[in-house]
Amino acid sequence: MNNLLLELNEQQLAAVTITDRPLRIVAGAGSGKTKVITTKIAYLIEEMKIPAYKILAVTFTNKAAREMRDRVNNIIPNLTSNPHISTFHAWCSRILREEFELINLSKNFLIIDQGDQVAIIRNLINEHFSHLPELKKYTEKKIIYRIGNWKNELISPIEAIEDCYSGLERAIATLYQKYEEYLKTINSIDFNDLQVLVFKIFNENSETLEKWRNRYDYVMVDEFQDTNDLQFDLIKFLTRDKNNLTVVGDPDQTIYSWRGAKVDIILNFNKTFTNGVSITLNENYRSTQKILDLANDFINNNKNREEKEIFTNNQAGDAPVVKECESRNDEARYVTLKIKELIQQGYEYKDIFVLYRLNAWSQEFEKEFQNNKIPFQLIGGIRFKDRRVIKEANAFLRTLATQDEQAVERVLKSIPKVGDVTIKKLKEKAMDMNVSLYDLIVNEDELHINQVSKHLNNIREVLAKSVDVYKESKNIRMTLQFMLIESGYIKKLTDTEKKEDISYIDSLYDQLENFDKSYQTEVNEEGTEKIISYLQEEALLNSDADDIEAQKVTLLTVHAAKGLENKVVFVVGLNQDIFPGRLSSNSAREIEEERRTLYVAVTRAEEKLFITYIKGEFSFISQAELAPSKFIKEFNQDLYSFEGRYQKSINPFANMNSTTNALHQKQAKNVDGYEKDDIVEHMIFGEGVVIEVNGPTMKVAFSSSYGVMPMSVHDATISKK
Ligand code: ATP
Numbered sequence: 001m002n003n004l005l006l007e008l009n010e011q012q013l014a015a016v017t018i019t020d021r022p023l024r025i026v027a028g029a030g031s032g033k034t035k036v037i038t039t040k041i042a043y044l045i046e047e048m049k050i051p052a053y054k055i056l057a058v059t060f061t062n063k064a065a066r067e068m069r070d071r072v073n074n075i076i077p078n079l080t081s082n083p084h085i086s087t088f089h090a091w092c093s094r095i096l097r098e099e100f101e102l103i104n105l106s107k108n109f110l111i112i113d114q115g116d117q118v119a120i121i122r123n124l125i126n127e128h129f130s131h132l133p134e135l136k137k138y139t140e141k142k143i144i145y146r147i148g149n150w151k152n153e154l155i156s157p158i159e160a161i162e163d164c165y166s167g168l169e170r171a172i173a174t175l176y177q178k179y180e181e182y183l184k185t186i187n188s189i190d191f192n193d194l195q196v197l198v199f200k201i202f203n204e205n206s207e208t209l210e211k212w213r214n215r216y217d218y219v220m221v222d223e224f225q226d227t228n229d230l231q232f233d234l235i236k237f238l239t240r241d242k243n244n245l246t247v248v249g250d251p252d253q254t255i256y257s258w259r260g261a262k263v264d265i266i267l268n269f270n271k272t273f274t275n276g277v278s279i280t281l282n283e284n285y286r287s288t289q290k291i292l293d294l295a296n297d298f299i300n301n302n303k304n305r306e307e308k309e310i311f312t313n314n315q316a317g318d319a320p321v322v323k324e325c326e327s328r329n330d331e332a333r334y335v336t337l338k339i340k341e342l343i344q345q346g347y348e349y350k351d352i353f354v355l356y357r358l359n360a361w362s363q364e365f366e367k368e369f370q371n372n373k374i375p376f377q378l379i380g381g382i383r384f385k386d387r388r389v390i391k392e393a394n395a396f397l398r399t400l401a402t403q404d405e406q407a408v409e410r411v412l413k414s415i416p417k418v419g420d421v422t423i424k425k426l427k428e429k430a431m432d433m434n435v436s437l438y439d440l441i442v443n444e445d446e447l448h449i450n451q452v453s454k455h456l457n458n459i460r461e462v463l464a465k466s467v468d469v470y471k472e473s474k475n476i477r478m479t480l481q482f483m484l485i486e487s488g489y490i491k492k493l494t495d496t497e498k499k500e501d502i503s504y505i506d507s508l509y510d511q512l513e514n515f516d517k518s519y520q521t522e523v524n525e526e527g528t529e530k531i532i533s534y535l536q537e538e539a540l541l542n543s544d545a546d547d548i549e550a551q552k553v554t555l556l557t558v559h560a561a562k563g564l565e566n567k568v569v570f571v572v573g574l575n576q577d578i579f580p581g582r583l584s585s586n587s588a589r590e591i592e593e594e595r596r597t598l599y600v601a602v603t604r605a606e607e608k609l610f611i612t613y614i615k616g617e618f619s620f621i622s623q624a625e626l627a628p629s630k631f632i633k634e635f636n637q638d639l640y641s642f643e644g645r646y647q648k649s650i651n652p653f654a655n656m657n658s659t660t661n662a663l664h665q666k667q668a669k670n671v672d673g674y675e676k677d678d679i680v681e682h683m684i685f686g687e688g689v690v691i692e693v694n695g696p697t698m699k700v701a702f703s704s705s706y707g708v709m710p711m712s713v714h715d716a717t718i719s720k721k
């Protein structure tokens with residue numbers, strides 16, 4: 001133990017050994033906040049003789065909780081009992097497992113996820129409110145969000161109904177009531193309930209509260225800057241007047257305000273705990289000087305913050321690298337190449353993180369790493385290929401190219417208004433008639449499918465027409481887009497507000513667009529060979545044979561990387577409308593949150609930091625040509641080294657101020673005579689307007705739901721009006 005304490009600096013030592021007053025530690029990234037918590041757990045057990053199980057430490061992500069547990073196990077391996085280290089939600093579910101009777105649940109209650117919630121709400125609407133078309137305007141997610149708000153404000157369904165001022169509001173409040181009743185009948189609670197119910201128990205049962213107050217002799221909260229009011233209430237219940245609380249956090253790393261996190265809670269800590277003490281930690285032990293300089297300089301762009309003084313005794317190290325790439329694929333190849341170099345220099349795969357803002361960004365890396373035999377693991381995400389939406393979208397392509405039954409069935413399942421019963425009947429009919437499912441739907445007399453369901457005509461038409469679309473365009477992406485939109489698939493995703501799923505589809509469009517571009521079509525290629533070779537490539541990627549090595553590069557979102565660190569960090573996709581995202585470009589407050597998110601990303605790096613962005617390639621995710629994030633311009637160019645697309649390059653951000661933005665130069669004319677603002681007509685997508693022409697490609701905005709699309713100026717399916 002003493003050795004452990006010797007490692008600490010003066011402030012850290014105080015933070016560990018002060019145990020008789022509420023304590024707040026505010027400090028920058030990498031200054032040892034989590035180390036203080038883990039060392040303090042050991043100190044409480046070994047020096048203060050507190051039994052391990054009487055210690056509670058909470059944090060925000062599962063991975064951070066696991067990391068904290070590992071660190072504690074390393075310090076004191078032979079514990080007879082374990083301290084309770086977990087996320088807020090897991091801790092609450094632990095309490096409910098013991099106190100379920102107080103809230104009228106039976107022992108084996110279930111916690112339902114958002115998918116279940118959507119399905120329940122949809123059924124309740126159909127059952128009770130089909131006479132209220134206004135309600136249809138509300139998506140299930142909005143209703144769930146509304147219900148969540150009522151719950152968080154501790155407003156019961158009855159109170160919600162009484163408070164209503166309009167018929168529609170009353171309908172939603174009644175839905176809330178029915179939803180609660182339904183959950184009771186299936187002995188379930190939702191994610192939101194976890195914290196709310198524990199609050200209720202503590203609030204209404206003083207004996208139970210006393211029991212839990214006695215259960216924990218000491219309570220610690222990591223990442224305290226991300227606590228919301230309800231969570232702070234729970235902490236107060238446990239620790240008020242007990243002088244047994246330590247919280248640590250960094251206001252510059254608040255990245256969950258969209259979930260109600262309030263940075264004021266940490267800033268005003270001493271108003272609640274009036275005898276509390278505050279400690280700041282100023283020494284960063286994690287990063288090299290140059291990484292730290294870039295991070296600190298960057299976060300200064302946030303106006304609404306208190307400045308901190310942070311220094312490090314670490315080596316200067318290499319300057320962070322900012323790299324411009326020409327496409328998403330180029331970015332993945334660059335990272336792959338760098339990883340190979342790093343391995344040669346003696347780094348191991350496990351020393352490397354690749355961080356991105358959106359889960360959908362991982363896909364090029366998964367592909368490139370797999371092709372280059374770089375072992376990797378994806379945290380908090382399903383591999384791109386294994387995502388349901390991607391499998392469904394690929395089923396559309398398979399239906400077109402090979403017409404196999406499995407694919408057709410998957411397509412049927414994925415479109416609106418076609419259910420299991422219809423599919424079963426169709427299969428039986430196909431069997432009776434001795435034709436394939438595809439032929440029954442597309443090529444036989446429509447009378448047959450009409451006998452099964454009236455809702456099959458649309459998919460019949462879409463499938464038939466897609467053959468022509470592909471024949472004319474020879475463009476897989478465009479054909480798929482046609483199929484997904486016209487079949488109602490996209491609308492179904494939008495209606496259920498599956499924003500993330502839509503970004504996966506957009507990402508797939510990007511990938512297909514690249515495939516379309518790189519594929520050499522044989523002159524006399526009549527059929528669907530190109531689609532088949534695309535699908536074959538996909539299938540190869542899926543045969544995940546060599547995943548045995550324990551040593552892996554880790555791919556994860558910035559949010560999931562909170563609290564973690566690694567020797568080498570790549571922050572990728574630093575593009576406008578990606579990071580910061582398209583929706584956050586609106587308010588200064590949201591931009592500041594995105595800036596903090598990037599601060600979290602760059603401060604994960606210990607020795608080497610690479611930041612990459614793409615310039616010029618069109619992406620469906622940003623609905624525009626990818627341009628460098630505004631954050632790139634905010635990096636002080638003296639503090640990083642720039643790598644252009646080619647070996648020798650001039651940093652475009654040098655000597656540039658925000659008003660002279662040289663990034664948006666456009667070409668006006670091209671060989672086929674299209675010009676910006678031309679009105680054009682497309683065979684499938686209808687009328688559109690040219691918004692940009694760039695050599696052989698142009699971008700066209702269609703008035704239909706297709707939005708903006710890149711097009712070849714030689715494309716025969718489009719003409720000037
Ligand atoms: P974040 O804000 O990112 O969560 P943090 O403040 O929690 O960061 P830690 O993860 O606790 O920082 O520490 C960063 C790194 O510095 C860890 O590898 C930790 O072991 C090391 N470290 C912290 N304090 C010391 C110290 N006194 N001596 C040596 N290493 C230290």
Ligand code: MG
Nearest residue numbers: 033034222563
């Ligand atoms: Mg930490």
